[in-house]
Amino acid sequence: MIEAALERRVVVCCGAGGVGKTTVSAAVALELARRGRRAAVVTIDPARRLADALGMAGLGDEPTEADGAALRAAGAPASGQLWALQLDAKATFDRLVARYAPDEEVRERILANRIYQHLSGAVAGSQEYMAVERLHELLEDGRFDHIVLDTPPAENALDFLDAPERMTRFVGGKALRVLTAPAEDSAWLGRRALAAGTSAVMAVLRRVTGAELLDDIAEFLSSFEGMYAGFAERAGEVRSLLTSDEAAFLVVAAPEEEPAAAAVELVRRLEEDGFPFAGIVLNRVHRLPPGAPRDVDDLARRLDALGAPRAPALAAAVLEALEDARAVAIRDLDLREGLAAAAGGPAAAVIPALEREPVDVAGLAEVAGALVSPSVSAKRGPIASLG
Numbered sequence: 001m002i003e004a005a006l007e008r009r010v011v012v013c014c015g016a017g018g019v020g021k022t023t024v025s026a027a028v029a030l031e032l033a034r035r036g037r038r039a040a041v042v043t044i045d046p047a048r049r050l051a052d053a054l055g056m057a058g059l060g061d062e063p064t065e066a067d068g069a070a071l072r073a074a075g076a077p078a079s080g081q082l083w084a085l086q087l088d089a090k091a092t093f094d095r096l097v098a099r100y101a102p103d104e105e106v107r108e109r110i111l112a113n114r115i116y117q118h119l120s121g122a123v124a125g126s127q128e129y130m131a132v133e134r135l136h137e138l139l140e141d142g143r144f145d146h147i148v149l150d151t152p153p154a155e156n157a158l159d160f161l162d163a164p165e166r167m168t169r170f171v172g173g174k175a176l177r178v179l180t181a182p183a184e185d186s187a188w189l190g191r192r193a194l195a196a197g198t199s200a201v202m203a204v205l206r207r208v209t210g211a212e213l214l215d216d217i218a219e220f221l222s223s224f225e226g227m228y229a230g231f232a233e234r235a236g237e238v239r240s241l242l243t244s245d246e247a248a249f250l251v252v253a254a255p256e257e258e259p260a261a262a263a264v265e266l267v268r269r270l271e272e273d274g275f276p277f278a279g280i281v282l283n284r285v286h287r288l289p290p291g292a293p294r295d296v297d298d299l300a301r302r303l304d305a306l307g308a309p310r311a312p313a314l315a316a317a318v319l320e321a322l323e324d325a326r327a328v329a330i331r332d333l334d335l336r337e338g339l340a341a342a343a344g345g346p347a348a349a350v351i352p353a354l355e356r357e358p359v360d361v362a363g364l365a366e367v368a369g370a371l372v373s374p375s376v377s378a379k380r381g382p383i384a385s386l387g
Contacts, residue, residue, distance in 0.1 A: 002349050002371055005248035005278035006032060006146075010135065010241065013281075014151040014160055015252035016262040020283040023358055024252050024351070025150035026050050026084070027367035033071055033080035034368065037145040040083040040138055044131060044152040050084055053359055059086035063138070066361070074365040083144065087152075089130040093120040096133055100230035106223055115220040127152045128163030132238045139241070158269050164235035248278035253339065255285050255332040264342045280348045281371065282336055287352055288329040289322055349373075 005011050006028070013025040025041050032039035040063050043050045051059045054066045063083040071082055094111060101107035110116050131152055138147050151160045241247060249270050253263035263280060270277040300315035308314055340348050351370045358364050 002028070002250060002279050002281070005250055006035070006372075008246060008248035008276075008278070009139070009146055010247040011146065011148045011278075012151060012242070012247065012249045013149065013252055014249060014266060016254075016259040019252045019254040019259050020351075021252045022050055022150050023053075023364070023367060024250070024281050024283060024371075025148050026053060027358070027364050027371055028250070029082055029084070029146070029148040030071075030074065030076075030361070030364045031368040031371060032146050032148070033066075033076045033082040034074065034365075036077045036079040038079075038081040038083075038143065039146045039148060040085065040144045041148040041150065042085055042087055042131065042134055042138070043150045044087050044127065050150075051086075053364055054082070054084055054361060056084065059084055061085060061088035061091045063143075070361040074361050085134075087127070087131055087134055089127045090120050092130040092134045092137070095137070096130075096231070096234065097227075100227045100234075102226060109219065110223045113220045113223065114216045116223075119220075128160045129166070129235075131160070132164065132242065133234070136234070136238055136241065158266065161269065161273065161275065164238050243274045243276070245276070247276055249275050250278055250281050252281045252283060254283055255335045257335070260335055260339045263339065267344075280339065281351065282339065282348050283351045284353045285332045285336060285350050286325070286329045288333065289325050294319065 011025075011028055013021045013028065015021055022043055025043065029039040029041035041050070043059065051057070055070055056064055056066065063085045066082040066084065071080060072078075076082070097110050097116075098107050101110060128151070131149060135147055135149050138144060251263045251266050251270070253259050267277055267280070296312075296315050296319055299319060300312045303315055304311035336348065336350065349371050351367055354363070354366060356363065358367050
């Protein structure tokens with residue numbers, strides 16, 4: 001059950017890549033709308049499947065409202081609203097620069113700088129940090145009761161948690177400053193030899209890259225002078241928000257060993273670092289076929305009585321398919337229970353493997369219904385390894 005998460009102002013859906021975070025994020029937002037809330041979901045999905053699922057022509061950096069008629073058909077009252085937006089990391093970074101630039105001239109100089117234009121989208125952690133920065137902006141906007149954040153696809157799901165700190169280190173870093181500092185300004189290094197070495201490096205770089213590029217680097221660093229404290233303060237606000245009672249983290253997993261193990265590790269990290277873990281959502285779980293296995297000869301006789309051609313071969317094929325489906329379902333059940341025991345915490349919410357992909361509001365409503373249905377209980381206990 002994820003009832004506790006649905007009462008929080010911020011819901012963060014995180015997990016390994018390919019487990020269905022975008023779908024779960026949209027379903028959580030839809031469930032909030034069905035409860036009469038105003039919810040916005042922030043997606044990082046480059047395929048823009050969310051826009052199609054919500055019947056939108058496309059998503060941009062500004063929130064777009066889902067079709068009201070489709071929401072009403074999915075059970076949302078008139079007061080329920082669902083908005084969605086696609087993260088634009090560079091646009092968010094530009095707004096962050098505008099927030100902390102001391103004046104208009106500095107702001108324009110930074111935004112026009114070639115180094116900034118490249119690094120604002122390419123630096124490690126930029127997308128993850130801008131996702132939480134955009135979340136912060138939406139909370140300040142005041143139009144929404146809840147924000148649901150679909151975390152960026154990353155090789156390591158834990159990158160998202162480290163992004164604010166990494167971005168602050170980048171903005172306040174000194175690596176490029178050593179290269180761009182002229183020899184006469186390098187007394188602080190403590191050795192004239194090192195200053196001379198810096199000059200030698202600069203000479204080589206100027207020959208290879210040209211003085212114009214180094215001038216751009218120097219201007220970029222100079223323009224950011226005095227803004228480091230603001231960036232660090234904002235990063236601290238973001239972390240405080242995500243560790244507060246206003247937030248809830250849902251860990252999305254799939255019933256396979258690697259994503260399940262990644263989910264256990266993520267739960268451990270969330271709890272160790274003080275992030276409010278609200279539960280696990282296990283996606284695409286196969287149902288156990290109903291009924292007991294039949295005897296092949298008995299099934300063949302029944303099929304023959306119904307006029308089925310080649311009844312013995314058909315009976316054998318049907319039972320083989322049922323046994324395969326049963327084996328997959330038992331595998332999912334075993335892994336689901338192992339995950340619940342290893343992760344501990346609240347009960348796991350289980351989304352069954354659907355017959356069709358949730359590519360519209362009705363499909364998302366089916367996922368939302370599964371999210372709030374009674375599911376597997378998980379006894380609270382220490383985090384264990386998933387073996």
